[in-house]
Amino acid sequence: MVKEPQGKLGILTPGMGAVASTFIAGVLAVNKGISAPIGSLSQMGRIRLGKRTENRNPLIKDFIPLAKLDEVVFGGWDIFEDNMYESASNAQVLDQRLLDQLKPELEAIKPMKAVFDKKYVKKLDGTWVKQGKNKMELAEALMDDIRRFKEENNCERLVMVWCGSTEVYTEASDVHSSIGKLEEGLRNNDPAIPPSMIYCYAAVKMGIPYANGAPNLSCDVPAIVELAKQTKTPIAGKDFKTGQTLMKTILAPGLKVRSLGIRGWFSTNILGNRDGEVLDDPDSFKTKEVSKLGVLEQILHPDENPELYKNLYHKVRINYYPPHGDNKEGWDNIDIFGWLGYGMQIKIDFLCRDSILAAPIVLDLALFLDLAGRSDLYGIQEWLSFYFKSPQAAEGLKPQHDIFVQNEKLLNTLRHLMGEDLITHLGMDYYYDEQ
Numbered sequence: 501m502v503k504e505p506q507g508k509l510g511i512l513t514p515g516m517g518a519v520a521s522t523f524i525a526g527v528l529a530v531n532k533g534i535s536a537p538i539g540s541l542s543q544m545g546r547i548r549l550g551k552r553t554e555n556r557n558p559l560i561k562d563f564i565p566l567a568k569l570d571e572v573v574f575g576g577w578d579i580f581e582d583n584m585y586e587s588a589s590n591a592q593v594l595d596q597r598l599l600d601q602l603k604p605e606l607e608a609i610k611p612m613k614a615v616f617d618k619k620y621v622k623k624l625d626g627t628w629v630k631q632g633k634n635k636m637e638l639a640e641a642l643m644d645d646i647r648r649f650k651e652e653n654n655c656e657r658l659v660m661v662w663c664g665s666t667e668v669y670t671e672a673s674d675v676h677s678s679i680g681k682l683e684e685g686l687r688n689n690d691p692a693i694p695p696s697m698i699y700c701y702a703a704v705k706m707g708i709p710y711a712n713g714a715p716n717l718s719c720d721v722p723a724i725v726e727l728a729k730q731t732k733t734p735i736a737g738k739d740f741k742t743g744q745t746l747m748k749t750i751l752a753p754g755l756k757v758r759s760l761g762i763r764g765w766f767s768t769n770i771l772g773n774r775d776g777e778v779l780d781d782p783d784s785f786k787t788k789e790v791s792k793l794g795v796l797e798q799i800l801h802p803d804e805n806p807e808l809y810k811n812l813y814h815k816v817r818i819n820y821y822p823p824h825g826d827n828k829e830g831w832d833n834i835d836i837f838g839w840l841g842y843g844m845q846i847k848i849d850f851l852c853r854d855s856i857l858a859a860p861i862v863l864d865l866a867l868f869l870d871l872a873g874r875s876d877l878y879g880i881q882e883w884l885s886f887y888f889k890s891p892q893a894a895e896g897l898k899p900q901h902d903i904f905v906q907n908e909k910l911l912n913t914l915r916h917l918m919g920e921d922l923i924t925h926l927g928m929d930y931y932y933d934e935q
């Protein structure tokens with residue numbers, strides 16, 4: 501069922517800023533034996549197989565044929581010409597001494613010219629940008645880049661993970677409703693097609709698995725879903741689940757299963773990296789806000805549990821604060837209530853590192869999407885919801901946000917692909933009288 505990986509896997513990232521450079525430098529460091537891929541389920545996680553008494557708990561990477569980290573090559577696009585050594589140094593996420601140990605390899609990775617339009621990311625001005633008569637011509641230029649990259653790097657397979665900036669808020673509209681309309685819109689320079697969707701179109705058209713790390717619409721429109729079915733391409737999105745939302749989807753399911761009520765959840769962030777600067781623009785923030793707000797509603801189901809969650813006040817803020825750099829601080833104030841309605845408070849102050857949390861997600865998505873491609877899975881890969889703040893689901897279905905359910909779905913998909921029994925945790929380990 502799963503084809504073994506042969507040859508090299510090329511991982512392409514549109515956007516080669518903090519997340520992409522931290523990811524790439526990290527994989528190079530792991531391959532040199534300098535460090536360990538901490539935070540990566542595909543590399544460090546184990547999977548239970550069969551009955552508990554069998555004691556079979558292999559590492560996921562030993563259980564399922566994933567591409568090996570030393571068979572991976574990196575490429576991508578950015579609006580700045582900086583190579584990956586320069587980009588990682590500017591991002592100031594990783595220690596300069598570590599980057600210096602990886603300097604020749606990082607310097608060799610240079611971005612290709614981007615498809616970019618300032619209208620969609622108002623805070624950025626780039627110089628390393630393609631020109632084209634219309635958006636279709638730009639999509640074709642990206643496809644040429646991809647073919648050239650594949651040949652020059654001798655890759656057997658490719659995947660693309662969007663690591664570019666968050667664009668201004670766009671709602672799905674008529675131009676996104678079918679492949680025909682999207683292609684016409686690309687030829688007519690329709691303003692509802694942002695650069696991220698042009699990359700996504702190019703990848704899916706070529707049958708290259710695609711994941712979206714930002715909250716942009718990207719592959720989350722009917723036209724791309726249809727194209728993914730036509731070209732038999734796996735797609736997944738959107739918006740990497742890292743700092744505050746990661747905490748929210750760990751904590752909220754716990755409060756819910758104990759039938760504790762929640763009156764309010766106020767979340768605020770301060771961060772000072774380029775992502776924070778981009779999100780300082782209200783239109784880009786709106787895209788992020790929509791992505792972050794859906795989480796609690798799906799986990800808590802206020803419609804089914806009105807006494808506990810109907811009046812929940814949920815607020816999310818992001819503030820650009822340069823002194824913090826990539827080290828984001830996420831505060832949460834949670835007003836909960838228990839037995840007979842008595843109130844309590846939970847305060848979280850998560851001093852996190854954004855790109856340190858995002859880098860292993862890029863790795864896992866790339867490896868699992870490549871696996872999906874070799875397993876003849878295509879269309880929306882809901883089993884990868886685990887990695888996203890705003891998971892893309894099939895039309896008519898609500899996304900799953902509970903991280904524990906997401907994790908089981910991911911593991912069961914791997915068991916299924918390898919012909920192992922699915923695990924439901926329903927096995928009886930107590931005595932009862934048969935009727």
Ligand SMILES: NC(=O)c1ccc[n+]([C@@H]2O[C@H](COP(=O)([O-])OP(=O)(O)OC[C@H]3O[C@@H](n4cnc5c(N)ncnc54)[C@H](O)[C@@H]3O)[C@@H](O)[C@H]2O)c1
Nearest residue numbers: 515517518519578614664665666695714740742774775854
């Ligand atoms: N770090 C996290 O924890 C996290 C979590 C969820 C989502 N994200 C998203 O991931 C993305 C990357 O985050 P980051 O911290 O690396 O930001 P960053 O600003 O450091 O990097 C983004 C890069 O994308 C480039 N870019 C913008 N538009 C482009 C285009 N059209 N084509 C090619 N390159 C383009 C920018 O020049 C920049 O170098 C952002 O959208 C962010 O919102 C990050």
